[in-house]
Amino acid sequence: MGHGRGPHGLRLRITGGLGVLGLEVAQWLAERGARRLVLAGRRGLPPRSTWDEPAEPETRQRIEAVRALEEQGVTVRVVSLDITDTERAAALLAPDALGLPPIRGVVHLAGVLDNKMVTTVQEESLRAVLRPKADGAWALHQLFPPDEVDFFVLFSSCGQLLGLPGQAAYGSANTFLDALAAHRNGAAGASGGTTSFGWTSWRGQGMAVNEVVDSELRARGVRDISAQEAFSAWDFAERRGAGHFPVLRLLADEPDLELPFLSEVHRAKQAAPSAGQGAESFADLAPEELRTRLLEEVGAQIAGEMKLATTQLDHRRSLVEQGLDSVMTIVIRRRLEKRFGQKLPATLLWHQPTVSAISEHLAELLAAPADAATAAPVTAV
Structure with a gap:
């Protein structure tokens, strides 16, 4: 994301960077010219000296993804940390610790799912879901204020807009991300825009790969999107400027549920079942x-x-x-x-x-x- 600056000088930090979506985003940014990437998350990689040794399939995939980035001329730093530990994060992400210039862009993808109805949500479950998304986003906000970065991207969800059941905690965490984007964009003198994407499911990828979630989306006239469609939406949002962008694909047929949120993008509302x-x-x-x-x-x-x-x-x-x-x-x-x-x-x-x-x-x-x-x-x- 250039935001008026050339892509070749971007120094980017991606939380959840070794997850499936994190690595997709890293590859896409590299194709756009990013040459210094910091992939941060609770899961790190084994020492580089052991990368040629046998490893679990997921670890092997991450290693090969990092190597693929490096073969394109990208400098990659993998940092294992809990982003909500602000003091430790500040130390590990400092330019001297990374051996890189200061970070100028942030993409926050970290998150976990624990679907429960609001009447059954317990404190432990609520904290487990809010911590990586909401607490992590706030820690990043403090580490990288609006006037110190060129852009700041948050991965939210469209679930809370569509009324998906069982997402009491997850929807709350994503709503916080949307509000944080508005807060940062309203900060006086802010130069780096903040964008919150309210994603539908990414086809075959990410935490929302779930038959129940897909069925609930279809009931609302919504379906998943491909990675290519997601990045096209990202490009579109960049041209429009910072803000909150729900990203979803509408089914051709009318949904079983009538949602006010979608009323402005349907040509006409259909009568409720007669x-x-x-x-x-x-x-x-x-x-x-x-x-x-x-x-x-x-x-x-x-x-x-x-x-x-x-x-x-x-x-x-x-x-x-x-x-x-x-x-x-x-x-x-x-x-x-x-x-x-x-x-x-x-x-x-x-x-x-x-x-x-x-x-x-x-x-x-x-x-x-x-x-x-x-x-x-x-x-x-």
């Missing part, structure tokens, strides 16, 4: 008959997804105990939404863990008076 399409056969049923029909229909939908005969499914027993997994919960919720024309919470199968409980929940929704309907009209945006 009760006439999915629930018309239940509209005039008496309460007891409605519950009986719902029990049969919900059981059939769930059994079909779980590849079970309807007679094998115990309506009063926890579905998890009967073989339900996290991916199935997403698919089942979407099937039920389409079948009954009702928007259902992402936590449906957490709070209603049996066929009977889900049926009761749907019975309450379908019995609601017509004037309580919340279907949105088709609107051009």
Whole structure:
């Protein structure tokens, strides 16, 4: 990232630099002319004298990636440290310690995942997620103030904007990064712009390589991106100037969920699922008959997804105990939404863990008076 300066003089520091994405970023920056890179993180490399000896596959990949950078004429320093230890980081990243000129650019990729619903988040889990991302970013902010670097890039996520479930801690950490970027950009006399990227999943790479996350993204009309698309977005952001840039790819089909965040990039909003399409056969049923029909229909939908005969499914027993997994919960919720024309919470199968409980929940929704309907009209945006 030049920001008005020639790329050949860049001295860059990348936290999480030996991770999959960190090494991708290092290679991309080298291709753009960066010639001095500091790859920092809790995982270091063995002594260089042992690099030709047998090693674990991940360690071997990191060694070969560093060698590939050096073959391009890049000077690489690998620093093993906990970036939240500001005093030690300051000592190890000083020009004299590195044998390099002062660092002029920072890319912060460090982070961990520990997906939990907000009601089950414990202090240990919260601290484990916040420490590398939020505490690490603040430590970097103190070590490299806005007026001392040419650029400062933070790897955030679009998850908190899309309402992905289970990201209470991770979403909070990323929101802190977005706020820190705004804070740095508002600093008086700041010369080095700060950019926070709200990434979707990078295809086949990074922490978000997860079938559940991908399913939740698709439910919101969003999909992953390739590394090439990510770097094209980075180029675009550089031309626009510092700030917060959510980066995601929209699916061609309409999403199952209507998100205000995406309303300005969809040409038109589609009406919420019509009760006439999915629930018309239940509209005039008496309460007891409605519950009986719902029990049969919900059981059939769930059994079909779980590849079970309807007679094998115990309506009063926890579905998890009967073989339900996290991916199935997403698919089942979407099937039920389409079948009954009702928007259902992402936590449906957490709070209603049996066929009977889900049926009761749907019975309450379908019995609601017509004037309580919340279907949105088709609107051009």
